[in-house]
Amino acid sequence: MNQNIKLRVSQIEKSFPGVKALDKIDFTVKKGSVHVLCGENGAGKSTLMKIINGVYQPDGGQIFIDEKPVKINNPIQARNLGISMIFQEMNYVPEMTVEENIFLGNLPVGKLGNVDWKEVRRRTTDLLKKEHLPYSPTTLLKDLTVSDIQMLEIIKAVSYNSDIIIMDEPTSAITLKEVEKLFTKIRELKARGVSIIYISHKLDEIFQIADEITVFRDGTVVESHPKEELDIETVIALMVGRKLTNTYPKEEIKIGDDLLKVEKLNNSNVYHDVSFHLKKGEIIGFAGLMGAGRTEVMRSLFGLDPITSGKVTLKGKEVKIKSVRQSIENGLVMLSEDRRRYGIIPVRSVKENTTLSFLQKVFYKLRLHNKVEKNIVSDMFSKMRVKTPSLETTIQSLSGGNQQKVVLAKWMVRNPDILILDEPTRGIDVGAKFEIYKLMTNLAQEGKAVIMVSSELPELIGMCDRIYVMCKGTITGEISRKDFSQELIMKYATGTLISNEVN
Ligand SMILES: Nc1ncnc2c1ncn2[C@@H]1O[C@H](COP(=O)(O)OP(=O)(O)OP(=O)(O)O)[C@@H](O)[C@H]1O
Ligand SMILES: [Mg+2]
Structure with missing residues (x-):
């Protein structure tokens, strides 16, 4: 018996109507190590994790913890066996408070069998303080950003003191600083002997945090290796079953007239004096740290949020943006970063x-x-x-x-004439990212235009003609393709450099 093995699954199978999601999966996780799972969208990663967490029952196969066979009927049993999970799809009730969310399904009960809300308040306050989170136990989830909610999920899962923590794309919506915080936490957990199963499509991240990497394809395990034996190119090839040579299908496209012109746009406390333009055939990027106001500007242009002052000219005509419906009729559409909500x-x-x-x-x-x-x-x-x-x-x-x-x-x-994409490739596998970039290029070739808000600098640099950078609610720089560099973007994004030419 191998003392070092914490979790082992053997010959796990699972079918859904019309799909075999998992086909005879063998997979082991060592004590005190980070095991990364990667694979294309739909490969079966989340399904296997939900089986380990008791959300789904396997059609066949066996799970072992500390080499003892276990049957996991539901997530509460999983938690009692020392397993907790951060879900990829954040299913939250917008009207719920932070403390209700943290203690859902785990409410402390007093002597008389009633919920001990004082205890809930006390423990939530402690947890928020310990993690330096600025909101209160009674804040409603709908008032938090996607990144706040994701951070809350992480903290919640870690607070159960489990021996096995499953993290299904935990960083898809959090800031770089929070990613650092999470990685520090993962290292601490590892040192305490906790095993972590980590799923991500961010390959550079995987290589920072993994001890072992298993690649899934079409419901089977392709290969499983210690990180040292792999590199990014090999992992991509294993994932998609072919070599990807060109990551960014950027084409030289004739740039036409202004499609959209935005002048001195304001929304009182959210962003100020935002001016930019977008021409036919262009793909422009919006870079910035999370909270810089990029999403908010785009939401206003799409008619989701108010504009307090400023001028918007669409295809040569000044428009007063009143509703989403009107924007869609005008040929302007937006893909939201929070697909669950919108x-x-x-x-x-x-x-x-x-x-x-x-x-x-x-x-x-x-x-x-x-x-x-x-x-x-x-x-x-x-x-x-x-x-x-x-x-x-x-x-x-x-x-x-x-x-x-x-x-x-x-x-x-x-x-659409103008397509606004807010974090379009979040959670998307490398092969499919390429297809999305190709669709953006096709739109541009048809004389339309794309605005891409992204936190992934390589994709902005790979695909855009110009990049605007925002910091603290305003545009701090505009960079044209020949001058693109991660360093320059970061300088504008952190406000250490502000161009005189903008605004
Ligand atoms: N509840 C369900 N009902 C029906 N089909 C499902 C269900 N859950 C998953 N599937 C199917 O099982 C397959 C595997 O899905 P899974 O969510 O495990 O993929 P994944 O590897 O996590 O992908 P991604 O990277 O996109 O998150 C997919 O074809 C999916 O459509
Ligand atoms: Mg998944």
């Missing part, structure tokens, strides 16, 4: 989620023209390699990355 209707089918935005296009003689709808959707899906058993499948049963692709497809089928 992107999808989880219980509706993949097809319906895709066509929601352009129903008038498929409404034909007063009825939904099913065939047209189906053709447009399947065409876009094959372009984007969306992995779904059928178009009638509910979107909530797709893998995280594939849900993101459906939301993007929803806007692509609308064929």
Whole structure:
């Protein structure tokens, strides 16, 4: 018996209607080590983790903890066995408070059998203080940002003192500083003998934190190795089953007239004096640290948030942005960074989620023209390699990355003049990222334009013609392609450099 093995799964199988998600998986995690799982969207990573956490039951196979066979019927049993999990899809109730969220399913009970809310308050206050989080136990989740909520999930999972912690894309929405904080925490946990299973599509991150790496493809384990025996190129090749030579399909495109001009845009406390322009055929980027105000500016342009002053000119005509509906009619659409809140209707089918935005296009003689709808959707899906058993499948049963692709497809089928993408490749595998970049290039080639808000500097540098950088609610720099560098962007983003030419 190997004393060093904490968790072992053997011959695990799981099918869902129309898909074999896992096919005879063998997988071991050592004590006090970080085991990274990677693989394309839909490869089966989250499904295996949900089986280990008792959310799903396997169709076959066995789980061992400390080499003893266990049956895990639900997440509460998993927690009692020392397993906790940070979920990829943050399912939160917006009206819930921070303390309710932390203690959900684990409320301390007093002597008389009633919930001890004083204890809840005390423990939440302690936890928030210890982690230096600025909000209070009674703050509502809807008032927090995506990054706050993700950080809360991490802290919650760690607070259970488990021996096995599963982290399914924990850094998809947090700031660089918080990633550092998480990595420090992971190192501490490791030193205490905790085993961590870590899933991420960020390959540089994987190599920073992994002890071992297992690559999944189509529900099977391709290979499993200590990190030292692998490099990024090899992992990519194992994941997608082919070598990717060109990461960014950037093309020289003739730049045309102004499509969008934004002058001195303000929203009282959120951002100020934001001016920029976007021409036909351009892909422009918005860089900045989280909280710099990029998302807020885009939300205003899309009609989701108010504008207090400023001028917006769209295709040569001044517009007063009043609603999302009006923006869509004007040919301006936006993919939101928080798809759970704004992107999808989880219980509706993949097809319906895709066509929601352009129903008038498929409404034909007063009825939904099913065939047209189906053709447009399947065409876009094959372009984007969306992995779904059928178009009638509910979107909530797709893998995280594939849900993101459906939301993007929803806007692509609308064929917009201006496409605003807020963190479009979050949670997307390398192969599919490439497809998304190609779609952006295609739009630009058709004389349309793209605004990409991203925290991934390499993708901004790879794909954009110009990059605007924001810091503390205002634009601090504009950089053209020939001058792109991570250093320059970071200087503007941290406010150590501010260009005189902007604003
Ligand atoms: N509840 C469910 N009902 C039906 N099908 C499901 C369900 N959960 C997962 N699947 C399917 O199982 C397969 C594996 O999905 P899984 O979520 O494990 O992928 P993943 O590797 O985590 O991908 P990603 O990187 O996109 O998160 C996919 O084809 C997915 O559509
Ligand atoms: Mg997943």
